[in-house]
Amino acid sequence: MIKTVQKYNAIMTGNEAVAIGAKLARVRFISAYPITPQTTIVEKLAEMVANRELDSRYVEVESEHSAMAAVMASELTGARSYTATSSHGLLYMHEMLHWVAGQRLPVVMSVVNRAIGPPWNIWSDQTDTMNQKDTGWLQVYCESNQEALDTILMGYKIAENRDVLLPLMTMEDAFVLSHTSEPVNVPEQKAVDDFLPELDLSFRIDVENPMGYGSYSTPDGPFMELKKDMSDSMDKARKAIKKVTAEFAASMERDYSGLLEEFMMEDAEYAIIASGTLASSGKYVVQRMREKGHKVGLIRIRFFRPFPSEEIRNATKGLKALGVMDRSMSFGTGGNTYLEVSSSLYGQGYTPIYGFTAGLGGRDVKIEDFEEMFRVMENKEPGRYWINVRGAD
Amino acid sequence: MSVELTEMPFSIPKQELMEPGNTACHGCGATLSMRYVLKAMGKNTVVSVPASCWAVIPGAMPNRTLDVPMVYTPFAATGASISGLREALDLQGKEDYNVVGFAGDGGTSDIGLQSLSGAMERGHNVFYIMYDNEGYMNTGVQRSGSTPYGAVTTTTPLGKDRNYKKQPKKVVADLMIAQKVPYVATATVAYPEDLVRKIGNAKRINGPKFIQILSPCPTGWYYSPEKTVEVSRLAVQSHMFPLYEYINGTFKLSKPPQPIEVRKYLAAQSRFSHLNDAEIEEIQSYVDKRWAELQKMERGSGQPTPG
Numbered sequence: 001m002i003k004t005v006q007k008y009n010a011i012m013t014g015n016e017a018v019a020i021g022a023k024l025a026r027v028r029f030i031s032a033y034p035i036t037p038q039t040t041i042v043e044k045l046a047e048m049v050a051n052r053e054l055d056s057r058y059v060e061v062e063s064e065h066s067a068m069a070a071v072m073a074s075e076l077t078g079a080r081s082y083t084a085t086s087s088h089g090l091l092y093m094h095e096m097l098h099w100v101a102g103q104r105l106p107v108v109m110s111v112v113n114r115a116i117g118p119p120w121n122i123w124s125d126q127t128d129t130m131n132q133k134d135t136g137w138l139q140v141y142c143e144s145n146q147e148a149l150d151t152i153l154m155g156y157k158i159a160e161n162r163d164v165l166l167p168l169m170t171m172e173d174a175f176v177l178s179h180t181s182e183p184v185n186v187p188e189q190k191a192v193d194d195f196l197p198e199l200d201l202s203f204r205i206d207v208e209n210p211m212g213y214g215s216y217s218t219p220d221g222p223f224m225e226l227k228k229d230m231s232d233s234m235d236k237a238r239k240a241i242k243k244v245t246a247e248f249a250a251s252m253e254r255d256y257s258g259l260l261e262e263f264m265m266e267d268a269e270y271a272i273i274a275s276g277t278l279a280s281s282g283k284y285v286v287q288r289m290r291e292k293g294h295k296v297g298l299i300r301i302r303f304f305r306p307f308p309s310e311e312i313r314n315a316t317k318g319l320k321a322l323g324v325m326d327r328s329m330s331f332g333t334g335g336n337t338y339l340e341v342s343s344s345l346y347g348q349g350y351t352p353i354y355g356f357t358a359g360l361g362g363r364d365v366k367i368e369d370f371e372e373m374f375r376v377m378e379n380k381e382p383g384r385y386w387i388n389v390r391g392a393d
Numbered sequence: 394m395s396v397e398l399t400e401m402p403f404s405i406p407k408q409e410l411m412e413p414g415n416t417a418c419h420g421c422g423a424t425l426s427m428r429y430v431l432k433a434m435g436k437n438t439v440v441s442v443p444a445s446c447w448a449v450i451p452g453a454m455p456n457r458t459l460d461v462p463m464v465y466t467p468f469a470a471t472g473a474s475i476s477g478l479r480e481a482l483d484l485q486g487k488e489d490y491n492v493v494g495f496a497g498d499g500g501t502s503d504i505g506l507q508s509l510s511g512a513m514e515r516g517h518n519v520f521y522i523m524y525d526n527e528g529y530m531n532t533g534v535q536r537s538g539s540t541p542y543g544a545v546t547t548t549t550p551l552g553k554d555r556n557y558k559k560q561p562k563k564v565v566a567d568l569m570i571a572q573k574v575p576y577v578a579t580a581t582v583a584y585p586e587d588l589v590r591k592i593g594n595a596k597r598i599n600g601p602k603f604i605q606i607l608s609p610c611p612t613g614w615y616y617s618p619e620k621t622v623e624v625s626r627l628a629v630q631s632h633m634f635p636l637y638e639y640i641n642g643t644f645k646l647s648k649p650p651q652p653i654e655v656r657k658y659l660a661a662q663s664r665f666s667h668l669n670d671a672e673i674e675e676i677q678s679y680v681d682k683r684w685a686e687l688q689k690m691e692r693g694s695g696q697p698t699p700g
Contacts, residue, residue, distance in 0.1 A: 062511030066473030073477030214465030
């Protein structure tokens with residue numbers, strides 16, 4: 001469970017929290033393109049730059065592809081760089097995401113999770129970021145505005161770790177966090193500066209030491225070795241994440257406990273894995289069911305990349321059944337988290353796994369929907385189930 | 394301005410920023426373009442190159458043929474890449490770096506046009522060099538927006554229907570003038586002094602600069618590699634590729650002293666060898682019409698020049 005010393009000093013939306021996180025991280029370059037519901041993040045940052053509260057260049061470009069291309073170029077000069085997007089904008093960036101990761105640039109980006117059309121839909125859904133899981137970016141799903149702010153600060157420190165040097169995207173749910181005000185503790189700039197030193201990119205652009213950044217490689221060249229190194233770095237990131245979250249807990253008194261959060265998992269017989277704000281709703285239901293004597297628990301995935309396979313194996317030992325919630329669908333197979341969890345538990349003894357597709361396009365996942373999931377786990381065969389959808393069996 | 398093409402002193406800097414050894418085709422016009430551009434720019438230069446011949450010419454990692462940092466970027470991203478480089482370098486007090494996008498005609502007139510237009514509109518202090526070999530040459534000679542009317546490419550094959558390119562060349566430099574980019578010029582490798590001088594003029598402008606360099610391609614235009622400079626010169630003499638310079642609203646057209654018919658330019662390359670007399674006449678009349686328009690533009694630009 002996340003341990004927090006509650007010393008709130010502000011009330012703000014998720015988007016404001018994220019913008020303040022970027023400011024506290026002293027980002028030097030910001031490039032973005034407007035998209036709902038991300039827009040208020042970059043509006044806020046533009047305002048800070050205009051008021052000289054933030055010593056940074058703000059460049060509003062003509063597309064998200066260009067936003068990420070500009071950020072790649074600026075980061076190569078050694079300037080800590082930032083962007084934010086959502087939904088279709090993130091998909092439009094897809095090519096550039098591979099490039100930023102492949103160039104080993106520790107960029108941090110905020111993504112407001114929003115559905116992908118058609119039909120047009122601006123509400124919460126994780127399809128946008130699930131489509132980016134293979135790009136070489138670390139991915140963190142947040143469940144509160146506080147976590148959204150803190151993850152920017154931890155994010156740069158993790159990404160810039162010399163064993164990692166990979167970009168990181170941090171996610172918040174559309175509207176539920178992005179446009180909803182919550183109490184937040186905004187850290188002092190001095191505390192952030194002590195926690196997060198300036199970026200020192202060893203391979204930055206220098207005319208005295210000219211290099212090629214991203215030239216081609218043949219099948220016999222270092223292409224495959226470079227990809228293996230990215231994969232190894234993603235594995236090493238697990239250690240860096242634990243180290244950085246521990247350092248953050250020591251200086252800011254908020255402990256995010258590494259890659260995932262276990263909630264009431266001691267002696268649990270049935271558990272649900274969820275991420276984002278659905279996990280918050282799930283925690284509420286688990287608490288209610290516990291009060292009635294049900295041995296239930298919840299695992300909240302924070303990091304989807306690197307995937308917390310080992311942590312999930314440890315947390316699910318001895319369960320009678322495990323439900324995995326997905327707010328996205330890989331058509332023709334199953335929910336993305338369901339697939340990853342199933343693969344993580346393969347060969348680890350038999351835990352029946354239930355995949356639950358819920359909340360697509362921002363549909364509410366209510367108390368009775370969670371109760372339904374626990375009922376399915378007790379009474380039905382393991383497999384894939386749609387929750388609260390018309391036309392289901 | 395015919396004086397510029399005949400009486401220029403030798404003005405090309407001796408400094409070489411392109412090392413011997415690269416993987417370009419024999420007679421590559423784009424390689425000459427890069428060499429002259431870097432001579433004019435000097436050592437304090439960062440070049441950003443999208444997918445194009447120049448993504449391949451420096452050779453496989455870790456080789457590089459340029460003595461300046463080279464930032465490779467995806468196809469559509471050159472304009473954005475130089476925007477990010479410029480702003481982030483300025484922020485760090487490196488205003489003396491020249492930031493140069495160096496993109497082919499496909500990467501400029503087609504997939505990169507949005508990014509180019511955005512970068513120019515935002516007014517960054519950058520150079521965008523379009524090396525124009527009139528097609529997707531690196532991928533095997535496909536048609537681009539910059540391919541001229543009449544050319545055969547692998548995607549406009551002659552076939553039974555005489556399916557050569559039926560649309561006139563999209564001239565990106567003209568679009569840049571329409572967008573009122575502070576500095577716009579065309580150049581080509583047969584006139585290196587003119588090219589170097591234009592970059593010198595461009596350097597004096599703190600803002601976006603766009604230069605389109607016709608870079609003949611023996612591989613895709615089907616002529617013998619030693620003829621690159623000759624073909625480049627014929628393009629200017631025939632008015633197929635007019636050389637001009639547009640500085641903050643003032644337009645100057647270079648008038649070649651010995652104009653020739655387009656027939657002579659077309660005959661030098663096999664990509665036009667299928668054209669019959671009527672088709673050649675059509676090209677001639679299109680070229681004459683455009684030349685008249687450019688002369689009119691020069692007269693209307695406020696500062697008419699002799700020539």
